[in-house]
Amino acid sequence: MSDREGRIVGVSGNMVVAEFSGDVMQNELAYAVSGKEELKAEVIRVRGNLVEMQVFESTDGLRVGDAIRFSGGLLSVSLGPGILAQVYDGLQNPLHLLAEEHGFFLKRGSYLTPLDEEKKWEFNPDIDTGSRVQGGDWIGWVQEGIFKHRIMVPFALDGDWKIKKIAEKGSYRVEDTVAELKNSRGDSRKVTLMQEWPVKIPITAYREKLRPKEPLITKIRIVDTITPIARGGTYCIPGPFGAGKTVLQQITSRHAEVDIVVIAACGERAGEVVETLREFPELEDPRTGRSLMERTIIICNTSSMPVAARESSVYTAVTIAEYYRQMGLNVLLLADSTSRWAQAMREMSGRLEEIPGEEAFPAYLESRIASFYERAGIVRLNDNSIGSITIGGTVSPAGGNFEEPVTQSTLKVVGAFLGLSRERSDARKYPSVDPLDSWSKYDSFIDSGQVQFARELLFRSSEIDQMMKVVGEEGTTLGDFVDYLKGDFIDDVYLQQNAYDKVEGATSAERQTHVFGVLVRILKSELKFEDKDDARHFFQEIRQDFRNWNYAEWETDEFKELEKKLLEKVSAKAEAGIGEESDEKSLQPN
């Protein structure tokens, strides 16, 4: 490939145009050579003997005539043990190492190896010589933190292969060979603890993709109950600035019941990533008793970092997620914000002078968004075990208006829509997911009849609220007024949730089922009020009781005591008691 070389003939922003001889590949990784620095770039368009590239770094100082070095490969990530708990930039540069090397500031053109090449891992072979394997098959494992990190036949290998040699149990570096493969044509391949994979191509080394059915528990009540997420599903969180997108993602990254969380901090504030990367090592994961950082990977390309690398960062993140999915793990990918990724595409499209679509986004915006979310899914692997990737992306619509291309394209492809409302966040009703506008195609673990009942009540309550704005309280019937209060009550005691309390901040599925059941029974009971003031006063009172109950630890005496007290108060107001429950559980906690 040494015949292939290029020379820069034009520079505009982060786009470079070069003349080349020989062949180049679409999306090939190349380097713009500026003095001693080599800057990563990616081929994005070829026309005649001109190639247009996006440079992943600042282009200052590049000159016409500077050399382009083509790498022969696509932009790829290194996959192997040692990724967990790392903080990478969008090109998989390890940021902690970079800080050790260059101090406070990022250094352009400095690319460090993503995986520690010296570290030794204890390899445990899992397969015998002579076995038949395919790309993605597990041949052994090393212990990475709390996980059995599977060592896999490279995903890129086509067809059937045979294990010619497998290494003994022992310690190996990531680049050491642990197996040799042979196929019927006599080709042979070495397998190391790591492999490379191009980020823009999905890893598909699995048997089949299944339909996401099982709920992914976030312990956030409004999400789990009203707009549930499925394991292997997709969802989006659009909302104006300050509405709570990032906080919602942060609490999800803490509490979600998954094995691994990949956080793609894409084009937003660096300070927010810092919170995660400084706090997670100190926080305990209740599922494992280890630090949350041990199950977390951060891909961080914040707003002041180079824009082209922002575009690649979401691909880097999803590729790493796919890699761990191949080990039969459940991975959650949280991208904040997909709008910044879309904007990076828009910037590049503008430089390429492509015909712009709506709001100057490129025409392929929709298909790019669709194929990104398509990489989520729950799959049956070659050995029949199950792995999944769930993708949740925030969207930052211009002007907070959801009628814009990124939100609209995203809504077409995701399975759940958690729309945040400015009105709710202004009123400090957190999480500010709008329970009326938001939707989910997935099923909750809570009885759908109960959810439906609550939803209808919420709708009705909001209608009456609107009406009261016109006719005043005095023009509203007592019955309507009570329905209005009931809707507010659901919101106050169940949908809103204090994210910063240890108990209230995370509600288990079991507890949600129980509490929601009680809530519905209270709402279904026939309550008798003298007048509106009486009704208002009553709901204020039980609201306080219900909230106190929310703060009590699950199944403690205090919890039972508070539940009893709450139900007694309601019983006293209910004409026929509150016996309308559909299941046969007793009213009082036992």
Add this chain to the structure above:
Amino acid sequence: MRKVYSRIEQIVGDVIMVEAEGIGNEELAAITTSRGVSLAQVIRLDRTRVYLQVFAGSRGVSTGDQVRFLGHRMRVPFTENLLGRIFDGSGRPRDNGPDLMENMIEIGGPSVNPAKRIIPTRMVRTGIPMIDVFNSLVVSQKLPIFSVAGEPYNELLARIAMQAEVDIIILGGMGLKHDDYLFFRDTLDDQGALSRSIFFIHTAADPTVECILIPDMSLAVAEQFALQGKEVLVLLTDMTNFSDSLKELAITMEQIPSNRGYPGDLYSQLARRYEKAVDFEGAGSITVLAVTTMPGDDVTHPIPDNTGYITEGQFYLRNGRIEPFGSLSRLKQNVNKATREDHRTIMNSMIQLYADYKETLEKQAMGFAMSRWDEKLLNYGRAFEEGMMSLKVNIPLEEALDRGWRILADVFEPEETGIRSGMISKFWPGGNGGREPERKAGDGSGDEGGEDAGGEEKKESADGETEKEKDSKENHKT
């Protein structure tokens, strides 16, 4: 010696083109025109065509003028001698002082490695209750004042700057009216702060392109001082002028606009500047306070909208007051847990009640009957606006909290405020507290929910008053 070119092939807007070789992207050039020497920066290379943006504008540039490339990017001097000095958008003195050429540093340098950042936890006290109590400002925060033209935003900026305990103040003025520039200078002078201030000033009369350089120059100098351990406050006014200059340039360059004429990279451009705010571990810090005037008072306009997505909150200035709604300090929870234990309680309850007051105002406007409760809210709202919201108020945080309690007690019974009994018994003026220990007031714990209630605090609302509270009850009697 670098080559001199004496033929300008094209002049469009403030962008000129010369045929030249071996020129680096973003390199600077000096253009000698009949009006003097102006700097220009390479913004695009296309084979031998080199496009430059002329800082002083292209007016009067002749096709026969000389262009000399300097071989480096835009730089500013970094020295102690900057203190007390005033420069324009090209870095030339505006104050008749000597040119400074020592220790030149490039502007627009690389960003801070996120792994090197720390969580900011130091509060900036401003003496303004709407900030200190309700949306605390934090060292290294980046925060704009959203405002319409005509509001006293520069006065507010100057006032915060004077109150803040910082080592160095850097003022970046963009499209600043000459009067405003004099106002800043005189205010800092009166307070004896001029000698620790540096001004980079672009006035409305100066060339557009120079406006774009102001934030980078201000922040580059700030960064160097911060690395030397200095606490630096950067004031940027008005970032709307900066954005409009970007727009003008983008249109000259025939870039396709994305939203109301603004370039698609407006977000990235703004972020590159605002993200310079930082608290360096083991060194100093940069806090950025900016002004964003909202065209047409429209917060969804691309400039405030993109800004809001970048900054760590915003102060809404309207009718000469900082509005509690819409204003946000995203970092307040980092500091308001460690000030005084009633801080969050006052912050939440007063805002909640003020929201109720606003609703009552609406009802009143609709002609609905006013209940006794409505009357109370009306009284409360007026007292709050006068005692807390008015920018005339200038008191320390603790005094503002005490005042908050007094305003509440003048109007309400304790249980009407939604404040839980533990707090009431400790802080309610006039020994009214603890009268109804069982009552935990409807709205109380909910509004404290959200960001503001620590786990511990929350627990109490379930348990009633904790031992800790009882113990320290004596400490806060007013």
